[in-house]
Amino acid sequence: MRFILHMAWRDSRASRRRLFLYSLSVVLGIAALVSIGSFSANVSRAIDLESKGLLGADLFVTAPSPLAGPLLDYLAGLGGDISREETFSSMLAIPSLSRVRLVQVHAIRGVFPYYGKLETDPAGGAGLLRAGAPAVLLEPTLLAQYGLRVGDTVKLGKTLFRIAGSLRKVPGESPGVAMMAPRAYMALEELAATGLSGPGALARYRAMVRLPASRDADQVAREMKDRFPEQRLSFETVGERKRNLGQAVSHLDGFLSLVGFVALILGGIGVASSLHAYISGKIATVAVLRCLGASARQSFAVYLVQGLGLGLAGALAGGILGVAVQRALPALFKGMLPIDVDFFLSWPALLRGMGAGIVICLLFSLLPLLSVRRIPPLAALRSAVADRVASGPDPWRLAIGALIAAAVAGFAIWQTGRVAVGLGFASMLGLGFLVLAGLGSAVAWAARRFVPRSLPYVVRQGFGNLHRPNNRTVLLLVSLGLGTFLVLTLFLVRTTLLHEIGGADAQGRPNLIFFDIQDDQIEPLRQEAAAAGTPIGESAPIVTMRITSVRGLTVEKLLKEKDAPIAAWALRREYRSTFRGALSPTEKVVEGAFSGRAGAEAGLAPISVEEGLARDMRLHLGDEVDWDVQGVPVRTRVGSVRAVEWRRLEPNFFVVFPEGVLEGAPKTFLAALHAGSAEQSARVQRAVVDKFPNVTAIDLALVVETLDGIFSKVAFAIQFMALFTVATGLIVLAGAILMGRHQRIRETVLLRTLGATRRQLSLIQLVEYAVLGVQAALVGAALAVAANALLARFVFHVGATSPLGQVAAAVAVVSLLTVATGWAAGRGVVDHPPLEILRQET
């Protein structure tokens, strides 16, 4: 053992810097795992520490209709404290700027939060609301967007409110909620005066309860579910919130760790490739050791120790970098987490990340190191013998390959927590590697077969480097291609989704929707919109209703059925259905025939059901569905099933009734129009909200902006991790170039001796790296475009958008990075006079 350690240490003398460079391949992957793992531990501890503040109460009871009667009596009987909240969307008008903006209104009463603090800037805003003052607390982004200050006046419904401050932190709410629509907090006592509440309002009603110490929140929730089944209540407890949040953090941790793991595997391939070249240079040394009496095991152990040292160095550097990156992550995830996360170093996460790094590094190192066992002593006399022996089959290589596959699958299963998902990830990764490696081989083959001899020498030499012995074509295509593929896929998916949603503007489709329009407001609103130069394109009546029975079985009975053949959400929800005589442009009948008018002779009205709902409810043509339309029973049968393009911002419905059934029911309206410009959109919104304060608008531009904000946050976090993969690819590239440096120097010196100029030599390098970079970027980009197309078609069900400009820019950037890295790593080779290099190399 002493000899092995001594020899490993001494033998590494001249190559320590080179070995450390090899270890850099795994540094970024380890850093990614350590930073994400440790940050997750930070978040988990913050969740534990602030668990009660996560909800601000012991129990949330939420209902789609006002809380009243026995329910309130029951809550009061619990002996705790109750606060109330009514939440709905509305338009906030800013009179001083003549602007309107959709906000999420939270009207609250009571001393909520019971745990944690509702923090405002300036402090004391919560006290004003509790006192019932006519004041609002607004989202800081809203204040910044319109340059509003504390003390300014805004209007909600018919009432003017003074801005009392901005919201900093509200227990029980994720800041992510504010991404959808900025929040406005007001006192519940002031709500009636605004005219925004009342029948037809799409509000959510909530009681926030602090329970006496003797009562268990989960137990109370169960009791209430049994006691008030018809109220369609939903419950949230601290335990549940903690579980959900913990699960979300764990999912994010798992996903980002997998992205980091890809970088680690890539690094592992880089290490294997570097060590392969390293060991090739050690054949003579090993052969001499064998001649001097070292056993195959001893020789192998010498280099295994070096491989282990390399892994340890990489793990240490990765651990340190990971901790540094971890410090930056809270800023990266700011605005996505409901709690403040304090930095602390999670030793288990650090050791896990470093351990994974060492294991992967060691497994990948074993592949080239195994050949050391097979270097015969005879190679000291005849070097060709080593090649002959080492190229034979080796069962240990297969075993190590299987171990690597098992390690990758095991890690993926561990991170995702699901066997199928983990195996799927490992398989896809394996497939990706195989495709890239296969393409790499094809590129090398094509470079040998199809490069015309008529091309200038420097170009042919550059292409020649792709296929000649000891080329790195496959390695570089895999590493750079995979990095390009990951980053570009994320980018393209984002573009596809935003384009799909935002494309309405270009096509003249509706981009502004008004809802909550009362029966008597629809005609004046139509005139108002027309007067503003933006006539209403489509409008639809909305009638709220609930299902009472399906195929003769009551909802209560269906819900109690053991295997629950029908999704509970579909039975419990309040339906907002419409009636009309024809299909809309976003619909297509896929089964049966659409009936525009209920015949006087038919007993059951023929309704049209959206295909997803039909599937979840196991509905077929002719099935009877009975409804409670605000107290009036209505019997219907499924007359047709429709496919609906939900992604379009147009009035779409789960259930469409024929004309002649619901006309007499209490209803509101929804109207959609197309505004040609942002100014036009703002003008019509202002005009409508001024006249009809209860009406709410959804502006497509705002939706796109909101979604873009969410995508930006999430995609940035993912792309940040994916960048580790790209950077690893570049390190592997630099390593590959450096390890080929010896061979390259000899060739260059020979060419110089034969009269090649410095310019020619530089051009050969440029052509080689440019060809490699372009190939890697093109293959990565092609895979990204394919992945985007598949995701768009099978996951998002939209048309894929792969803008040529973005793809070309990505190809150009990766190619330039490759050339720059190649040039940087290979510089010096052409700068030296031949004799100087020959002396160094002998």
Add this chain to the structure above:
Amino acid sequence: MPSQAMLRVSRLTKTYPTAAGPLTVLHEASFEIGPGESIAIVGPSGSGKTTLLGLCAGLDRASGGSVELAGETLDRLDEDGRARVRNASVGFVFQNFQLIPTLTALENVLVPLELRGERGCEPEGRALLERVGLGARFDHYPVQLSGGEQQRVALARAFINTPKILFCDEPTGNLDGDTADAMVELVFGLNRERGTTLVLVTHNFELAGRCQRILRLKGGTVVSDLRTPPAS
């Protein structure tokens, strides 16, 4: 012929498979070398000299026949067994020196002893380096030494384990005339001092003539085994 052979080679054959069929590079070579004896293996390029040396030293396995080295039948040993025999009984000097580039001169010399797990053997290494005239070069790396100096380090390494038999493959092939002469003196001087058996592969007939026997190979076959006249 000595009664107890240091190296006994019987009907030794080596065949390589090639695309054109098996290629026999050594055909039924047989001879014996006694303790302290010196023998030169000569012959034209491709006659099988290096193959014979590799097989005799246990660096490769024969296709047929047997090699008995220092009382051990090499064919019966696995690779690690043969490595133990080499470490215990064999010294090597190669044409291209084969020093380990990352070790100093002294460390190169000590490798065979360190492989055995011996400690405190530096004085022996230093003494041997001084004996070959490199007392001032202990801590120099191979790249800092001339060809002649490298070959002398190799010679010191070959004698550090007090081998019973020394195999030399063209030991002066990469050296100029004067350096080669000095090297030859050292090889034979140390050989005499330590009573080592010497097996030398060379193209150089003058050098071969300094050995007690000359074994001539042609086309993989031993064509003569002659005793040289004693030096005057």
